[in-house]
Amino acid sequence: MRVSIRPFAPLAPIARLASVAPLGAALALAALGTTLATRAEAADPRSSRFCSSCHSDIAKQWGASSMAHSWSNPVFQSFLADAKAALGPSIQANCISCHAPLASVTGDANVEGDINKEGVTCNFCHNVTAVDVSPKAASYTWDPSDPNKMQGPFNDSDAGVTHSSTFNPLFSQGEFCASCHWYGDDKGTLTFEGTHPSWKGSKAAAAGTQCQDCHMPPGPGKTAITAKVSRDKMWPHHFLGAHTPGVLDSTATLAAVVEGGKLKLTVTNRRGGHSLPGGGASMRAITLEVAYTNAAGAELSRALVQTYDTEFADASGKSPVPKWLAKSVARSNEIPADAAKVEWAAIPAGAKSAEAILTYHFLLPAYRDALVAKKVDLTGHDPVVMARAKVALP
Ligand code: HEC
Ligand code: HEC
Ligand code: HEC
Ligand code: HEC
Ligand code: HEC
Numbered sequence: 001m002r003v004s005i006r007p008f009a010p011l012a013p014i015a016r017l018a019s020v021a022p023l024g025a026a027l028a029l030a031a032l033g034t035t036l037a038t039r040a041e042a043a044d045p046r047s048s049r050f051c052s053s054c055h056s057d058i059a060k061q062w063g064a065s066s067m068a069h070s071w072s073n074p075v076f077q078s079f080l081a082d083a084k085a086a087l088g089p090s091i092q093a094n095c096i097s098c099h100a101p102l103a104s105v106t107g108d109a110n111v112e113g114d115i116n117k118e119g120v121t122c123n124f125c126h127n128v129t130a131v132d133v134s135p136k137a138a139s140y141t142w143d144p145s146d147p148n149k150m151q152g153p154f155n156d157s158d159a160g161v162t163h164s165s166t167f168n169p170l171f172s173q174g175e176f177c178a179s180c181h182w183y184g185d186d187k188g189t190l191t192f193e194g195t196h197p198s199w200k201g202s203k204a205a206a207a208g209t210q211c212q213d214c215h216m217p218p219g220p221g222k223t224a225i226t227a228k229v230s231r232d233k234m235w236p237h238h239f240l241g242a243h244t245p246g247v248l249d250s251t252a253t254l255a256a257v258v259e260g261g262k263l264k265l266t267v268t269n270r271r272g273g274h275s276l277p278g279g280g281a282s283m284r285a286i287t288l289e290v291a292y293t294n295a296a297g298a299e300l301s302r303a304l305v306q307t308y309d310t311e312f313a314d315a316s317g318k319s320p321v322p323k324w325l326a327k328s329v330a331r332s333n334e335i336p337a338d339a340a341k342v343e344w345a346a347i348p349a350g351a352k353s354a355e356a357i358l359t360y361h362f363l364l365p366a367y368r369d370a371l372v373a374k375k376v377d378l379t380g381h382d383p384v385v386m387a388r389a390k391v392a393l394p
Contacts, residue, residue, distance in 0.1 A: 045102055045123035045147040047115045054162070054224040055122075058237045062122070065239035066380075070119035071100040071111060074377040075363070083324045091324060097138035098180040105142040120180075126150040131170060131179045133196075135188065140179035153235070158228065174199055174211040181211075181279060185326070190312070192281055192323040198274040202337035214273050215239050242278065243380055248360050252276060252286075252335070254387035256356045258394060263290065263347055265305060265356050265389070268340040275334040276308060277360065282320050285309035285361045286335070286386065288343060292351035292393075300351055306343045308335050311364070320364050351393050358387040 048068070052059030062068050070076065076099060083091050096111060097104040102124040103116035111117060127147050132139040143149075148163045155167035170176050174196065182196035191197070199205050204214075212218075216235040223234050240247050255266045267288060269276050277284040286308040292300045310333075312326030313319035319330035335341050347354070362381040363371065371378060 045106070045115055045121075045127070048118055048122050051122045054159075054226050056225060057221075058223070059122070062237040062239070065237070066241065066243050067120035067239055068118065070098070071096070071103075071117050072119065075371065075381060078371060078374060078376045079322060083322070087324060094137060094324075098183075101138065101140075101142070101180075104138065105144065123147055126152060128170075128176070128179070129168065131175055133175045133178045133182075135182055135184040135191065137183040138179060139183075154231075157223075159224070160226070172210065172212060174205065177211045190326055190329065192326070193279050194281065195274050195279040198334075198337060202272055202274060204273050204337065209273070211273075214271070215241065242284070242360055242362065242384070248384050248386045252358060252386050254288075254356055254358045254389045256354065256389040256391040258347070258391060261347065263345040263354055263356075263391070263393075265290075265343045265345065266340050267308075267335060267343070267358060267387075269335045269337055272338045275336045277334065280362075281310040282312040282322055282326065283363065283367075285364050287359050287361065289357045289359065290345050291355045291357065292348055293353050293355075294350050295352045301348055303345060305345050305356075306333070306341070308333055308341070309364070310334060320366050322367075347393055353390060353392050356389045356391075357385060360384045360386050 048059050048062065066073070080092065080095055080099075083095065093104070093109060096109075098120075100111050100116050100119060102118070102121055103109070103111040103113065105124070106113070106116065108116050115121065115123070124142065127143050127149070128140045129143045129151060130141040132141075143151075146164075150159070150163050150165040151168040151171060152165050153167070153169075153171045154165070157165050159165060178196040181193050182191075183193050184191040196211075199211060212235055216237060216239065218233045218235045220230065220232050221234050222230050238244065242248055251269075251271045253268045253270050255268075257264050265288060277286055287304060288306040288308070289302060289304050291302045294300050309331075311320035311330045312323065313328050313330040314321045314325040315327045345354075361383045363378075368378075
């Protein structure tokens with residue numbers, strides 16, 4: 001894995017703007033009624049709290065998503081500490097390019113700025129002008145010249161004096177997300193986050209369904225409290241995902257039948273936007289288990305039938321290891337978009353019924369115990385049951 005990332009646009013233009021109109025001077029001028037105040041605001045990216053004064057719904061939705069916690073998330077922080085212990089502190093530059101991208105583009109390597117701690121935040125995404133769609137990490141271009149000029153999906157929006165805006169069609173395309181949701185090693189042999197290429201090969205992508213259509217499903221509404229118009233189509237910022245209650249309930253189906261004296265289990269990727277699990281190779285997994293009961297209804301035994309995931313091995317062959325230690329793929333068995341997996345399980349003597357259980361794991365069990373021992377807050381990382389199927393046995 002790369003320790004250094006591509007050189008980002010230098011800070012100079014921001015610093016220059018700031019020195020033209022420092023905030024104090026600008027406030028004094030604002031009192032005199034000049035327009036320089038808004039120029040001074042343009043000097044620095046703003047906190048989501050600032051945006052929230054007008055875009056309150058959007059800010060609330062984003063605030064509950066995992067992208068708003070991609071830096072503060074205790075599970076991320078614990079793994080970051082491990083990565084630094086294993087590879088040296090300079091590895092952080094790689095991690096923050098996606099997990100605290102505003103820190104990365106403004107040269108705050110230690111992530112000290114409060115706004116930079118907001119993770120994948122408003123004033124980062126809305127100043128991305130282009131994406132080099134490739135497995136390069138953090139393949140976005142962030143424009144430092146005027147953080148107060150918002151890139152967005154509309155060609156007719158007017159925010160008044162607060163900020164200017166530019167129509168950028170990239171915002172309505174899945175390619176926008178590829179800058180962080182597709183990356184691999186330098187040699188092009190390992191894919192650490194493969195959500196974008198996996199979506200590209202799906203029927204959903206062929207039908208024109210973008211990441212945004214599923215993760216920010218559009219509807220009518222007002223995009224700001226101060227907006228002059230109501231729009232037919234705007235995109236809520238929930239960034240629905242496996243962490244969102246209810247989403248996993250309808251993502252896959254599970255069917256169980258007895259055939260030729262064995263249990264036949266069929267798992268279908270019903271949502272079909274990309275393979276399951278949707279990302280996080282060597283971190284997330286989906287397990288298929290069967291619990292057998294006897295005639296009295298008591299549990300006889302349990303069997304792990306299959307695990308759907310990708311797991312990496314390090315240079316010594318140890319597996320699973322997280323993405324930053326990966327040197328090879330130890331196993332890869334995801335459920336592709338639009339596809340079903342069929343598994344077979346033996347029926348133990350005395351079993352009268354079986355229940356198959358499909359469970360989503362945010363963390364491979366191999367990591368969980370270590371995190372529990374370190375007392376890391378695992379809120380939001382408990383396994384979630386995705387589907388169950390019961391069948392009576394002959
Ligand atoms: C004083 C109120 C106000 C504040 C504060 C504000 N905005 Fe806006 N913003 C608006 C209004 C009004 C519009 C136009 C809405 C429309 O046309 O539907 C807008 C439009 C936008 C658009 C759409 C641009 C386009 O062309 O597609 C984006 C993106 C945006 N704002 C992002 C932000 C971000 C990020 C922040 C914080 C850094 C922010 N805004 C702060 C009022 C505000
Ligand atoms: C991960 C990147 C990302 C982050 C973080 C983000 N946005 Fe957006 N935003 C988008 C995309 C993409 C669209 C357009 C979706 C489309 O056109 O399909 C959008 C659209 C908008 C719009 C136009 C109206 C609408 O809802 O479609 C506004 C306003 C806006 N964002 C404000 C904000 C504010 C305020 C924040 C922070 C609270 C924020 N955004 C955080 C990516 C982001
Ligand atoms: C600057 C990098 C970056 C960009 C751009 C980005 N993401 Fe993310 N995204 C992340 C990171 C990092 C996480 C993981 C956060 C964590 O779990 O701590 C994440 C997590 C997610 C999740 C998981 C949500 C959950 O709660 O389970 C979804 C869904 C998601 N992103 C969708 C998108 C979509 C859709 C886009 C494009 C509109 C996008 N992302 C653009 C970095 C990014
Ligand atoms: C047809 C709808 C659909 C499309 C299109 C789609 N997704 Fe998803 N995505 C889902 C569903 C459903 C889940 C929940 C299941 C899961 O976590 O694997 C999900 C999960 C995710 C996750 C979360 C995994 C986690 O760990 O929480 C991320 C990240 C994600 N998608 C990103 C993307 C990106 C980026 C794109 C476009 C390149 C995209 N998705 C396209 C439906 C879709
Ligand atoms: C190119 C972008 C990118 C880089 C670089 C990157 N990540 Fe991630 N990371 C992601 C995305 C996207 C996800 C979300 C995957 C999903 O939910 O499907 C993620 C998820 C994670 C998670 C899971 C968080 C949770 O709460 O479940 C951890 C831990 C993590 N990354 C650690 C790191 C560390 C440590 C580094 C640096 C060595 C790093 N990442 C570098 C994009 C990146």
